[in-house]
Amino acid sequence: NGKYDESEAALKEYATMRPEDGRVSLEQSLLDYIDFLLKDSSRYEIETLPFNTKGSDWGPSLYGNKLVFVSTGDPEDSRDIKYNWDNLPFLDLFSVDIDEYGNYSKSEIFAKNLMTSYHEGPATFDVKAKRMYFNSNRSTKGGSRKDDYNNLQIFYADLENGQWQYKGEFKYNDPRYNMRHPSIDNTGNLLFFSSDMAGGKGGNDIYYCRKDESGEWGHPVNLEELNTEGEEVFPFIASDGVLYYSSNGRGGMGELDIYMALPDRGVYKSVENMGYPVNSPRDDFGLILDEVGMSGYFSSNRPGGKGFDDIYKVEILYIPVQIKGVVRDRINSFEIAGARISLLDENLDTVATAISKEDGEFLFPAYKQRNYRLVVTKQDYVSAEKDVSTYNKLPNEKIEVELYIEMDFDKLDQTDQLEPLSMELVDGSELQIIQIEHINYAYNSDKITPDAAFILDKVVEMVNQFNDLEIRVESHTDSKGGDEYNLKLSKLRASSAYKYLVSKGIEPTKIEYSGFGETQLLNHCDDEVDCTEEEHAINRRSMIKIVRRGKYKTSRTSRSMFYF
Template sequence: MIKRILLLIVLISSTSNILGQDRLITKANEKYAEYSFSPAIDIYKKVLDKGYVSPDLLKKLGNSYYFNADYPEASKIYKRLVDDYGDEVSAEDYFRYAQTLRTLGQYDESKAVMSKFTEMTSDDGRASAYKSERDYMAEIAKNSGRYDIGPFEYNSIYSEFAPSFYKKGILFSSDRDTGNLARYRHTWNSKDFLDLYKVNSDSASLNLVTKLDKNLNTRLHESTSASTKDGNITYFTRNNMKDGKYVKDENGVIRLKIFRAVAENGVWVSIEDLPFNSDTYSIAHPALSPDERTLYFASDMPGTYGQSDIFKVAINQDGTFGTPENLGGNINTEARETFPFVSADEILYFASDGHPGLGGLDVFATKIKNRTYNGTIFNVGEPVNSKMDDFTFILDESTKKGYFASNREGGMGEDDIYSLLETKPLEFDCIQRISGTVRDKISSEPLVGATIKVIDENNDEILTAITDANGNYNLQLDCNQGNFVRALMQGYVPSEEYLGKSTGEPMAIDFYLERDTVTAGFGDDLAKLLQLSTIYFDLNKYNIRPDAEIEIQKVIAAMEKYPSLKIQVNSHTDSRGRDSYNLWLSQKRAESTVEYMVSKGIDKERLLGQGYGETRLVNGCDNNTRCTKEQHQLNRRSEFIILE
């Protein structure tokens, strides 16, 4: 099997049920649990040849082939499992079976199996993706043809993959083991261990391949690297080891870690594993952001969505690291997401077998916007993607040249690197989030139920939204085009904002709508028309409270806007106290309100004040009724009645 599969982070979820006393089954299950798939396959096959079969054996044999990327053999075993033990088949078995069928080009059969998978799962993101992308093959076809690809000059009969830019050349991983007669082999697939190699370049052409020195390469795996632009720092993947010896977890698995190597004058002087590595899960496949302040990687650490997820971690100015963060459920699925790469234009490329693809691992791309990862995810299509595994994609945005690896047919080795030239960039959806509040221009009160319309430059209405109980709205625009955002409310003059093409930064747009003056007339309560809070007074007081000042200011603003507007201030009291006292108190409240407005510039000739005492109670709290303080408060109020 392909060498780089060794470095895919896999979380095997099947259980190890030891059946009977069969020594071979026990031994095979032990190898399977250690991810030693190659010897496990040999033993399981011997058992099958002896006529012993069980659903557990078929599952583990199928998975062993699957994780060794022997998809034809895996497909045969999964088919036997489904045909003979239908009641024992899990959703994950159906998913892997569908994946193997796609690698064989049997897309109709794969769809039928995926339908069974979606029937068995309700909250699995992969099921949702396939339900919503029934025509995903047409979408992939639309994205295809954007790259010209060719062979990599330095492929061999062994595995080459994981290219990364290094100074003016590249680094890559291979099991060719140049110059070493004593080959180390790994029991996952009985192939040689991986080392890092360098291809130098000058202004004319690529030169010979050289193996990195022994400070970086050990007798275990080194792979998937990412270097700073000056080449002085390189992050790379290595098996877990300490003092030159490998370290196993409690299940006998040698996990993966990311190491940082620092060079001085071309010599690697410091190599250290990163502080968030672990002996109990894997951290692998580093990639750097364009500003080299963020490290992306793949891991099966606790909290992953699936078998492996893509994470990021901040690189601080002093070289320390922040806390790793999962990129979230838009990127990561319940399957494998791995091998990230971020281009200079902040496009995240990664390999996945969880998003709809052509088979095996496919390369996907999404635009990073404002440090978020919620944009549309594109399958980059053929010829980069194929029926087999395609992964470790990198691209130089300045030259549009890059590389990727694949185990497709026609290669020299088990994995091969291919060169590529981007001839047509992907057209990413530009999603811009717009939010805001719609308010009355005079009172500044939020308008509930106002309509927000988005109209394109062809004057076509493309979406609408309604303001909530607080007058707020939220919507998303296509920022690849210009849009008009329009706010409408019955009784108000519409308002509109134009937004041109943008890079998608979120925007806040508040609308302040003017009232249609025809809707207000003689005898109307201006406070209600302006949706003001009621003007209340304290018990036995007629001074203007601070909260009342805010509301009266809105009435003043309306009178300033409409110079012909005249109002009468009607003030009231509760029923407590003598009637004559309450009538006097209410008149003082009306006069106090008028005086306040005059002090703010309103002509006294436009104002009248009238006190009504307790004659116009709003809730029946008269002298014969027992009421709470809160109920009495409702009657101590002022109104603003339109006279003209």
């Protein structure tokens, strides 16, 4: 009902009386989220429009200098045909002209020859193909219905000699299900819509179809990453590829809220509630934007409107841009997964966090005309920062950044993960060489991990400082798999280390490498013993020995100086 302050006061009173009720924390989290959505209301300006009626006006779509929308007209409309459900006239397509000063003409019927005694609208336009896709619950043949269903389907019409001519129905229509709210992208190759067809996640899900080379629409694809158990409706694909839609399945401010989903290599993973005043405690839906992305229109049944549903204009003052980055190791440029990235505003308050993926990548939506700071942290690494500005960026422009971090060698030493090993040389001086606890391989893999690469780089530094040092690489496997296969795998692991060292400039003649398979297990996990994966992982390792033949003696016995 929009009375958030009263709700919070009542919740605090209830929490005092019933502190053991787990629902209190859940409800408080929701109220905190709503407070966040209300916080930055300066992002948008909205205004009511003069052509709204006392009936229902919704589902706007831009077509040239026209705004096309769905309307019942005024309830006092002279049309005799009324819809039994709400006793309002059937929905039809209307339009207003918008002049260069932003003034609106009087509304009039759009594409009058497409009108039937059923609902028509909303519509979307493929300008290049001069084609309009629209909703109707007419017969699939364009005449009166002869079945027991009353579901909306998608139809299309072409512009011929200045008139819209009905051409047919969408090939995936099914009268058993609704096929609602078509929206085509600016290439004409992607058609989004909402449907309650079988196999979805919730009541209505968002789907899309892609046009193939022959001009035929491919099968509907469910946008599983966006859909919830609730209702996802009114998709709109903007010129920059951002998908806007409405949902009541993500919490939000009330009933239907408008969300934006940023694309990342064809997948919509980052979803953001557009907040107040675009959203309200009531239904907010049908957002569209112009080609530039700075202004648009949406529909709402919020209090204060003229009718049941009204169309509002929205000016977007701060259009989000995308900060897309990758976390890398400073020494070898490997991508680092599992790093925590924080996005800080100009007050150094954290506004968002992300965890880098397997390829080291992360993505933040951010507002235009602001300065941010990125802070990246990861266990056993030195944290790093980078400032990013979104000033003078285009709407939804992608800002690409790289964050480099390096292992905290001193910290590792303090936590006993690194152990100094003193070696007495012939001339009496001492060389400090570091022994590193082994870093395990992934099962059945010979890939050099970023952690292993860090250690190998330290070996390279040491060998480059002392020209008479040589390297011996010994690799081992666990007992899983056959003896012959494990021997081969261990040789591949040793070879991978050899190739890496050579790629860093070490002379091949200074490196010896060999594989021992499962012949030198570090624990009891041989073929006859049932061990955990953690116990098996101990045996998947390589060791590096630094050798200066005949010129030194170690101060104590050690199997190796470097493990990885």
